[in-house]
Amino acid sequence: MTAEPIRASSRPQPEDAAGRxxxxxxxxxxxxxxxxxxxxxxxxxxxxxxxxxxxxIPHYILPGPLVVATTLIDEFPSLALNWWMTVKVSAVALALAVVAGVGLAVLFTRSRWLEMSLLPYMVVLQVTPIIAIAPLIFIYIDDHVARVLFCAWIVSFFPILSNTVLGLRSADERLRDLMTIYRASGWQRLRHLELPAALPYFLGGLRIAGGLSLIGAVVAEFTMGSGGRAAGLAFRILEASYRMQTPKMFAALLLIVLTGVTIHLAIGLLAHLLLRRWHESALGTEV
Amino acid sequence: MDAPLAAGPGAARAPAGQAGAAARPPLVALEGVDKAYGREPPVLHGLALEVRRGDFLSLLGPSGCGKSTVLRLIADLIRPGRGRIRWADPAAAASLGVVFQDPTLMPWATVADNVWLPLRLRGLSRRTAAPDVAEALAAVGLGGRAAAFPRELSGGMRMRVAIARALVTRPQLILMDEPFAALDEITRFRLNDDLLELRARIGCTVVFVTHSVFESVFLSDRIAVMAARPGRIFGELAVPAPYPRTAAFRASPVYADWCRVASATLAAAMEQGSDDG
Structure with missing residues (x-):
């Protein structure tokens, strides 16, 4: 068999003016x-x-950018501990959301009954403002870190679940037929067809969940915050606001923003690395 | 089946088509098959068709006459409402090769991994399967593109990958559902030539769905013409022209004659289908 000419896969060099x-x-x-x-x-x-x-304008109303920068540098040793706490809680919440979201999504696609029984409650969990249930969580969970973690987990879990369910269902119908013809087991179907097909959808959910996990961690601390070693950045913002240390509030806020942007970029990079060879969403993108 | 997939000196063997189609032993038979979806009018009614070992059998018919449904029945993707599908050799049923109208490749996997899939599902590791995968890719002329991803290939090349995937298990029967319908004519001609060459080498049975008279005459030694509403076999033609068939066959008066006969049969089938409908 002779193949037709191979299409160049490297970026072509256009010769016409329009191409240039x-x-x-x-x-x-x-x-x-x-x-x-x-x-x-x-x-x-x-x-x-x-x-x-x-x-x-006085500093306690609106500090200038230079004052914020100096405060950030001066206070960094003390803020770093709380920052690290917030980063840790957000990351662990996100990891747990991935495990629970993907796990439940797989179970949902295995059993329609399970999905019909549980999905409405997942939606309820998603649409209830986290801030409204935070006081209840405060009553039922003693440990401060566990409380914040739980809140951050709740808000970041749903986008992963719903996107992964959608992705697992989106596998090509003909490829499903092929799996049937080749007598693939349920596990083989999942491993070789459904999970790879769901990957772009999952990563879309992860992008949303990444931001939400940080928001969840911060909101939870605002409502249930406590000081000490386990305090995160949100607690430091509250504390600074009580003392009218506005520049410090800005410094902590800046760290939170930086964390959020870093999470976003890191997940973007992960998506790019995983999808760049085959998925339209990542073709020709650069992070 | 131990015939090598890839071409080599002495690899070509006498084509199966010359034994005379009627004398061949049956491989799978559809007997009085009805198929309907829900309350819709039946797609197939009383369909009887015998596929014999070594056939290149084309199912020719207008759109919507149930050609693809016949393939899905043979592949056991759907069950008949009435009638039955009888296999002479259950082992053949268990190892089918299938090529759909779209290449249906996994976009996330390389060409080699796509071809590996049927063997992988049987538990063969990449390393164990590698020689078979390489041979199947070489057989369709894609030996150098193993590491490419499907989106980096042209439509014709993707279809070759799908054919390699169907061949890699060395099936006794390959089902092809209008595999070249979406390709341009030049690519389609070339793939037709290559398909015949491949089949001559490995000697498997092919059931080929098409709505092209020219394609069916060029490729097959038997053509089953189907009528629609409900789908059934309207008539059967034998194309006794010997293999190998090359571009010269396409230009021959014999070929034109067979195309005329097949066209007339198809026209009669369509007329009857529209009368009934």
Whole structure:
């Protein structure tokens, strides 16, 4: 058998003007993706600095960016412990959400009965504001870390569950037929067809859950926070607000934002690495 | 079946088509098969069809006449409402090769891993399966593309991967459901030629669904023409032209004659189908 000419898989070098224009636009778009947000950030910080100086706004109302930066550096040794706590709680909550979400999704696709019985309650759990059940959790769970962990887990669990269920169901019908013809077992079907097909959906859910786990951890601490070694960054923000230490509030907030952005980028990178060779969502993307 | 998949000196063997289709032993037979989905009018009614060992049997018919349903019945993906499907050799039923209209590859797996799948499901490790996978890929001319992902291949190449996957278990029977319908004519001609060459080498039985008269005459030694509403076998034609059939056969008057006969039969089948409907 002779194969038809092999299509080049590397990026082609267009010879026509339109192709060159397209390449140039692509390069511009890639640079712009970094440059434009950076320019917006610089402008906002500049404006912030100018406003604070021009109107002589006191630090306890609105500290300028330089004061926030100095406070962050000065306070970092004491904030780092709480930061680490928040990072740990968010990460563990996310990991537990992945285990429970994927596990339950697999069970749901095995048994319609189970899904019909449980899914409505999962939705109830999802639509109930976490802040409304936090006081109850405060009563029933003694350990501070366990409480925060539980809240962060609840909010990050549902997107993983619902996306993974959708993904497991989205496997190609013909490939399912093929599995039947080759007499694949239930486990083989899951391992070789359904789980890989669900991967892009799962990663979409993980992206949402990653942000939510941090939000859950912070919100939980605001409502049930306690000091001591187990306190997270949210507690430090509360504490600083009681003492009118506004620059410290900003410094802690900055750390939370940085954590959120890092989680987002890390999951984006993971998705890119896992999908770049085959899935449309990751083709030609760069993190 | 120990015939090598890949071409080599002396690999070609006498094509099965020359033994005379009527003298071949049966492989699988559909007897009085009815199939309906829910309350819809039946898709198939009283369908009788015998596939014999070494056949290249085409199911030719208009869209919606139940050709694909026949394949799904043989593949045991669906059960007949009435009638039965009788296998002369249950082992053949257990090892089918199937090629769908779409290549139906796993986009997340490389070409080699796609071809490995049927063997992997039988518990063969990548290493154990590697020689068979390499041989099947070489047989369809894709030996150099084992590490590529499906999206990096053209439509014709993807279909070759699907054929390699169907061949890798060395099945006695391969079911093909309009595999080349979505391809351009040039690619389709080339794949038709290659398919015949492959089959001559491995000597398996093929049931090939198509709605192209030209394709069915070029490829098959038996054509079962189907009528629609409800689907049934309207008539059967033998195409006694000897294999190997090459591009020269496509240009021959004999080929044109057979196409005329098949077209006329198909037209009559369609007329009857529309009368009944």
């Amino acid at each position: 224009d397209r390449l140039r636009l692509g390069r511009l778009a890639r640079t712009g993706r970094w440059l434009l947000p950076a320019a917006v950030l610089a402008a906002a910080v500049g404006l912030w600095h100018w406003a604070v100086t021009a109107y002589d």
